[in-house]
Amino acid sequence: MTTVTADWLQTVDALKEVPVSQLQWFIDNSEHHHYPVGSTWFKAGDAVPGTHIVISGRAKLYLQQHNDMVELMTLEPQSITGYLPFSRMTKAAASCEIMEDMQVLTFPREKIDDLIHQHFELTQALVHVMTSRVRDFTSLQQQSEKMMALGKLSAGLTHELNNPASAVLRGARSLKQHLQLVPDVFKALMNLQLTEAQVDAINCIMFEVIHQGPPPPMGMLERSDKTDELLDILDKYKVENAMDIAENMVDFGFSEVHIEQFRKHIADKAVSPVLNWINTNLVTEKMVTDIEEAASRISKLVDSVKSFTHMDQGQDKSWIDIHTGLQSTLNMLEYKLRKGNIEVTRNFDTSLPQVSAFAGELNQVWTNIIDNAIDAMEPNGKGHLTVTTAMDGKCLAVKITDNGPGISPEIKDKIFDPFFTTKDIGKGTGMGLDIVAQIIRHHRGHQKVNSEPGNTTFTVLLPLHD
Incomplete structure (x- = not known):
């Protein structure tokens, strides 16, 4: 075993300024x-017996979630952990498994007073360790929760972007092929x-109908009847490609009256x-x-992502319309909402005044609460x-x-506690609602939840004035 001396303890960065005595x-x-x-x-x-300084060896801190082990951090030689002066810790928040034979120096809690x-200097050094631990741990967990939230959003966002991007590509290719046929139609017209x-x-009649916009949605039977009516008159004038022309004209709201015009x-x-030639223009119009x-x-x-992350503004508070962030969050989660067959009702009072807030932080609040609601309804x-x-x-x-x-x-009463989660491993860190509570406190607001089967409401209250 390593012989622990005052000189050795001064090699610990946090204790280097503490007097040897x-x-x-x-x-x-x-x-x-000694732990094997x-x-x-x-x-x-487990009750925390005191302040621990790791002399040698390694150990890992972990949480047990649904029979799975989530590793939090590794304790190395010279790590200081356990109870520290002025800490409110009474029980261990995580478990610890020894990875290498470990030697530990433990200062009993009973002697903290x-x-x-x-x-004074030793107390000051240990308090500094505590504040650093809280800051680093909070930052780590917030980052972990942000990455998990980003992972959830990115899956849906990738799908949502892929569909229109593929549509643009298909449309561009089809339009290119279609335009190659235009000269033949134009030649026949000339x-x-x-x-x-x-x-x-001819142009006046055609664009008058196009500018009116498409007709109201039709059922299959109604659409078939209108197509047949146009086919009858097109056949009367022996029009080539009659079926294709009739179907496209129905889509744009043309009728036999326009043919006669x-x-x-x-x-x-x-x-x-x-x-x-008109049909060629209609096809081009449809593709464009x-x-x-x-x-x-x-x-x-892209606008929703920009608004959601608030990446175009600084990190200071600003006066914001709360509805902008809510709508951006719903847009970002649209794929998951649609996948879950979830109907959304927006009861927005758009006359509400703006609030002074950190927009990016509030978007994280809306994301965590709405995502939890979606999972609950799944x-x-x-x-x-x-x-x-x-x-x-x-x-x-x-x-x-x-x-x-x-x-x-x-x-x-536990849902806002750190690490508490009812979700399977990989679906939640147990920090989402804890971070929600932290962010709301940061805005000097508060939250409450009312729940019964079929009706759960999370309410976030934000003061209107700093």
Whole structure:
């Protein structure tokens, strides 16, 4: 075993400024322990006996979740852990397994008062260790939760971006092939030698219908009847590609009345070439519209990502419309909502004033709560999510309600505790709602939850003024 001296303790970075006399007092009042490899040092829930300094060996801290072990960190030589001055820790939050034979110096908790009253520099050093531990641990867990949330969002976002991107690619390729056929149709039209007045009349009728926009959605039977009506009149004038033309014209809202309007300005022999040229324009219009809609969908998703991460603004508080973040979050989770067959109702009071907030942090709050609601409704195969904004006294209230099975009374008081989760391994760290609570406290607000089977509501209250 390593002989522990005051000089050795001064090699520990946190203790290097502590007087030798205080370190020797610490050694004299401490206990030496040896733990063999493969043994368990302590388990989550065990009482913490005192302050530990690892002299040699290694151990790993881990959490047990659904029979799986989630590793948190590794204790190396010179690590300081356990109870520290002014800490509120009474029980271990995690378990510890010895990876290499370990020698530990343990200062008993019963003597902490003597330490605090008699040895200022040593107390100060250990308090600094505690604050650093809290800061590093909180940062680590927040980053872990952010990465898990990002993983959830990225899967759906990838799918959502892939669909319109593929649509743009398909549309571009189809449009390229279609445009190669246009010269033949145009040549047939030129051979008719139409007058300028005839061309203007045809264009006027065609674009008047196009600019009206597509007709209301039709059932299969109604659409079939309208197509047959157009086919009858197209066959009357012996129009080539009649079926293709009829189907496209129905999509744009053309009827037999428009065919007769075209007919008034051209001879019978010109009807087929003219309608084929019009059909070419309709096909082009349809392809360009599909590409535009797909590109618009991509743009909407990119805007949602930008708004969600708030990457174009600084890290300071700013006055924000709460609905922007809520809508961006719903956009980001749209794939998961659609996959879960979840209907969303937005009861937004858009007249609410802006709030001073860290927009990116609040988006993390909405993501965690809504994602939990989606997971809760998953077993039903469908669900209803309601997001409501309203005034509540001097606070702005955001209520997120789901019709899942509810939260049992046994765990309701634990859901905001660190590491508490009912999700399977890999689906949750148990830090999501703890981080929600931290962020809300950061905004000087508070949260509450009411739950019964079929109706669970998380309410976030944010003060309107700093």
